[in-house]
Amino acid sequence: MSIESSSDDQYGELLAWGASMGITDAPLSEQKTHGAGQIGLSSLCLGHCLCIASFPAAGGCVWFLFFPFRRGLAAMRDLSEGELILRVPGQALMSSKTARQDPRLKKILDSFPALSSSQILTIHLLSEIAKGSTSQWYAYLVHLPRVHHTLSYFCSFEAEELQEDDAICTAKSAAQKAYADWEAARPVILKMGLSHRFATLKAWLWAAATVSSRSLHVPWDEAGALCPIGDFFNYAPPGQHEANVVSDSPHSSEKEQQLDDEQSGFGLSMRERLRDGGYDTNLGAYCFYARQQYKKGQQVLLCYGQYNDLELLEYYGFLLPHNPNNMVYLLPPDPLEFGHSNLGASSQHLACRTRFHLMANGNPSFSLLAAMRLSAASPALRKSHGYHALSGQQLSIEVDNDVYRWLSEKCQKLLAKFPTISQEDIVLVKILSACCDSNGSQTVSAFLNELSKGRKPFPDFIDKDLLTYSPTVLENVIKQLLQMMKVEGFKKGFSDHTKIAYAFERWKAAIQWRLSHKAVLERCIQYSNRKLLLLNKELLDR
Known part of the structure; x- marks a missing residue:
């Protein structure tokens, strides 16, 4: 897998801060105690097992939205299945528990008992962001993504572009819930005296999406916790590997016993470790384990749980090219x-x-x-x-x-209900990808301006393979692009190239989702027709 290593200059402060908080990928045998927390021998929290790296979208495990590269964690050496590779102490986590450790915030939260844990953690995040460099998590916060594409961001047009009734309802409900949560939490934010920009719906959507997409499960809080460094792990869906973790082979039981002997007494058995991680109450830290054997340089992945693509889009803002759980x-x-x-x-x-x-x-x-x-x-x-x-x-x-x-x-019949066919969706995704991947969103604006004048161009950055599609397919795609330009929210941001690119990314995600949905139906037709051929042959052979 191709990676681009990230320099210490970019993440040096974060890695040094992580070490000061006790975050480490060093083996337990190489740990020493210092003050309230455990720190590794290095001044940086990574370097023994893992390093931060950028992974090109072409070689990644997700359909990347907007960013051509995605940060992740790569193996610094060969890693063994079930090996402890990262520990993040409880003091480094952000949760509703740490929110209530802020005396001023706790006093205000106590007067709003109806708030959910997710709302509290979202408010806590906004509060720490507002503190700037005085926040104890400042070195972590400055590296959080600035853009999310979870379903709560989808406007009505983007939700409708999912084309399937249940998916459209899910997207609109996510947006409505985000708005309702913001309205309920806004009095708290205002009472805290944060500036107006932290009380806006835009700020709330970002913070809520950050919590939704990056929080990890902890036993004391249903909202989970934000886990610095630990949230660099990218997603891998559960698959055959987990199903065959423990076999009936005597060799597998010996391996399990060996690893348990090596790392016993820390609250998690081998079977639990192969779930990728969890909060270890004995160590007082969130512990991550290698889900499989990794070679040096490979991306180390984390399974967040079993999700279909609509759930991944709703909670995390990305899709998988081939999701076995769809x-x-x-x-x-x-x-x-x-x-x-x-x-x-x-x-x-x-x-x-x-x-x-x-x-x-x-x-x-x-x-x-x-x-x-x-x-x-x-x-x-x-x-x-x-x-x-x-x-x-x-x-x-x-x-x-x-x-x-x-x-x-x-x-x-279900496929016939969709207003577009798969070929049109494929062409549209290629055009939107080319628009978003080309250098500078100004090219996108020029393309759209030409479209609005009725010239129907295919500029140089568009894949020439598109011209192999039928004129009817291309004509329908152009109609969809022109329809997008008529959307009120899109027209308002037409002069803002960044807003155009973001809108295109969400639209592309909706199209990719409906493509994967249609693909299941198309595979079922092929499967059923193959079965019918075999059954008819059986009838003829009687």
Whole structure:
């Protein structure tokens, strides 16, 4: 993986501050105690296991929004699976607990008991930012991202561009919740005497998105805590590695016992360590462990949990190019669609209590396939052999033939409801990427100005491969670009090149999300059609 190392000049103050707070990637055997906290032998908190590095978007694990490079942590040496690689003491964390350690802030918060932990942590962050260089977290705060693209930032147009009803509702609800949280917290911010710019909705959105995207779970607070240095880890989704962490092999148990012997007594077992990290009450620190073996120079990743792309966009503001946890929720058919009577009470109970979905590869989930088979079966077959469907078995070739035909047609109908086709989305993403990646947003403005004059240009920075698409696809893409230019909020910021770029990034994220959603439906059609071919062959071979 290609990386660009970040110089100590850029992060030197942060790494020195981290060392003074007891943050370290040094092995426990090389630690010494100094004052209230533990510090490594180095004057910097990193250098034994990890270093801060920039990873090009082309080689990263996410679709990067706006930034061509993303900071992360790289291995300074070969790392072993389950190895302790970073500790962040509780005194370095920012949480609602440290918010209440500020006497003035605690007094004000006590008079507003209805505030949630997330609101308190967001207020705490704004308060520390307002303190400037006098904040104990100043060296950390100055390196926080200045831009977020979580769903709370999406305007109505950007939310509608998700094109799927549940996703649109999620985006609009996120924006509405952010506004409601700000209104409830604003009296606290004003009572604290912070300047007007810290009491604006814009400031609140930034701080709330920072908390949402960077906080880590701690046992004492549902909002989590901001973890300096620890929040440099980029995301990797849970996968097969976690499922096979402990096997029945005697060698795996020996390895587990060996690592537990080496690092025992610190509150986390080997199985817990392979979840990537957690707050260790015995050490009084947030501890991070290598989720797998890493070679020197590789990016070291952290699994935040299992999220589909809409959740990643809502809470973290990024997408994965290939997310194994993506799914499309799909209600099973009514038996009446197959000309049969309704399901019995036990099957109705199953339908009411199970969330049915298509998996990322397009295959129906176990519960969806079982429900479809029960719906497609005749009442007699359902009564005599329905239990086979509930154990994942075929009821008959004819039933499966009806199931996969229905599934293919259902997905085709769902795709037909979208106002754009995948080809148009792909072209639009390429254009928006080229606009945002080209040097200077002025090029974007020039492009849009030409569009507004009806010239429909494809400037030099646009991928020439676009011209291989049909004229109809390109014409529809131009219409969408012109529609974007008519949005009131976009028109107001038309002279502000940075605002244009940010708007394009959020729009691009919405399009990328709907592309991944459509891709699941398209894979399901292909999967169902393959099944139908095999089933028809079986029928002919009888």
